Amino acid sequence: MDLFLHLWIMILIYTIFAMSLNLEVGYTGLFNFGHVAFFGIGAYTSALLTLHQVPFELAFAAALIAAGLSGFFLSIPSLRLRGDYFGIATLGFGEIIRMIFQNEVWLTKGPMGLPGIPKPVLFSCRFATLPQYLLLTLGFAILTFLVLRFIIRSPLGRIFKAIREDEVASTALGKNVFHFRIKSFVIGSVFAGLAGTLWGHYITFISPGDFTLLETILVLLIVVLGGKGTEWGPVLGAIVLIFFQESLRFLRLPAEWAHYLAPLQQMIFGGLLVLLMIFRPEGILREKGKSTDVGTKRCQ
Amino acid sequence: MSFILQSIFNGLLAGCIYALFAMGLTLIYGVLNFVNFAHGELIMWGAYSLYLFMEKPFHLPLPVALIPSLSLTILLGMGMDRFTFKPLRQANRLTLLIAALGLSFLLRNGAQFFWGAELRTYGFQIRRGWRILNMSITPNQIAIILTTLICIMIVYLLFHRSRLGKSMRAVSDNLELARVVGIHTKRAIQFAWIISSSLACIGGILLALDTNLQPGMGLINLVKAFAATLLGGVGNLWGALLGGIVIGLAENLGVLVISTGYKDAIAFGIMVLLLLLKPSTLYGAQE
């Protein structure tokens, strides 16, 4: 039962993480390969504040703001770039953030990490046990899903898609592509921070080694496997991949195997990404040719 | 004062290595018009392949081991193209980059699978160097400089004096036109991969000689190579050379003022500065 709850908590956290990346990559066409940075910023901000007796509600808000602001400051110099350049810039940023977590020992305790992160207390409700935490993550996952869906189906979301499809045409129609890209990136960063916060308080011990390229690859894989640019794609992808990832952990294999198993599993992720791009880049769920503007819902 | 001189020397040294990385990266960019996100892993596998052939069961001495090591890396580079990038030549850019990223992750963990995550070295004795102008210069370091110069010379000759080099330049200018005009684009592309992989391999070996080997060394060197490429103008081979040197110098002079933990971040910082200062050259809409 515990395993079941753990699995679903992880799936829900990664769903939020993936939905945030889907907004950027799937809907706006931004090549963000450093999304883990905002996940980590959310986790560290909330952890550090709550460890210093700041109430969870405030720490949580601060984490979201920190993630969003970082996204904002990264995007200003880099979002004018062509796709691949932006990709490398975000990739580099992910590494830099990890370096900061590692080096600023006075703040983050460096490689030793932050143990004993307290359980969240939201408006006097404590979410300490597994079922309670599941409820918490479920709540946030649903919230994220609805909020992002609302944005995607709005005129703003339409512009994100237009930019993805053809930024020249969008510019020629009077849309300030740069501004809209920043908007998308910041929103995505905020929700990544949300996922990171939930994760940190669940795991209760975080260290710089938790926020590496692996996380970026995993969340990217989730988004493209499930079907980027679709509403349910990230959910589906998270279920499939997190199930795969976590299940290996519980197979109770001999310890010596672990040495080989981790890189092997990650090789599979990498290989899967390559095969997916060659043979089925749209992923499992495809974008449907249906109209998504706000005004039609009643008419249908 | 001698401290600064030493830093400059170290910077030039590192710069040589980064120049090799950057030249390999920018070559592929020039010919195939994309940033090879797996270039760092070519570097890394180049370094590890030498290790492979020098350790058991091969136990080949350094110069001899270079041959299978280079061959392996070249095979890897050509394999990358044949099995991942070629099928995606017509795909959209995002798909290509994600595949490259996935490939890099696959290769990185492949190395970890075989050799584990611990740091390794080639195990050469650190030989005493000479003191010139109050700087310490070891034979290893001389080797790095010489090797780089030789590589640059070879690349120059290949690029500007050979037919294959000419066809590479034509392909990098306009792939379709080159094909139509009858230039053997396939061979030009293969040749580009051979050179790019060789430069990565040699650069990786030199780096590992100077520092150490670990499976994750690819990523940060990719970022540095890219920063150097950007500095020198993307697609510009000699610019990449210059950019590499600048990055090397900046890193080694930079640690005189900032914490060594962020040494690797200097290249990134330079890149960000560059982007802030001249974004106009990189504005995507002018396609």
Place this chain on the structure above:
Amino acid sequence: MLELNGVNKSFGGIQAVSHCTLNTKEYKISGLIGPNGSGKTTLFNLVTGFIPPDHGEIHFQGKRIDGLLPHEVAIRGIVRTFQITRILPKMTVLENMLIAPPHQTGEKFGSLWFKQKAVKKEEGENRKKALELIDLVRLSHLKDQFAENLSYGQQKLLELARGLMADPKMILLDEPTAGINPIMIKTIMELILKMKEWGMFFFIIEHNMDVVIELCEWVFVLDNGEKIAEGRPREIQNDPRVIEAYLGV
């Protein structure tokens, strides 16, 4: 309406546009013709801000627009189409249309949450207008199709309709009838004439002289980046310099 004054643009060593001075005045439909490579599309790019001129000034409705970014030019009321259509492939025909209106309330993040009523109202109005325009170009049956599934001619119509949807003061059409069958050409011409009645200004790059004669009140001729003639279509047709330019003598 649209005025260029001494505009120059060169790329590397090639002078794409030189000393271009023209004024569309109050002519509702102006034409821009010239042999291939004479700089017509470059001119459009200069006007719409995609490339900055080396020298010279560009004015629209009396205000200076050279040096503005493309989206800023569009906001000033100049919309354009492209030689190779730039419809948004993985978005429906209707969505393609709904992108066009400028200053939509729903584009602002804050308004999405706090002005939902206004957004819905605007969406409804835009939708109505979009459906009317889609009907005008006879693409109603395809309104929920991804634009990439349309035929080339249909895509051109869509791009035109989308341009009109943006409610511009002037619309620049880059070879609107290129590669289109005669029936579609007729549809496009009818649409343009109808829009002219509604007060829209047009500046059209065209190779099809029948279309130019039928639609344009005034025509400018470019050759090698220079304006070599201007006048009424019939006069231009018979102008020896123009004939020479096209024959490449």
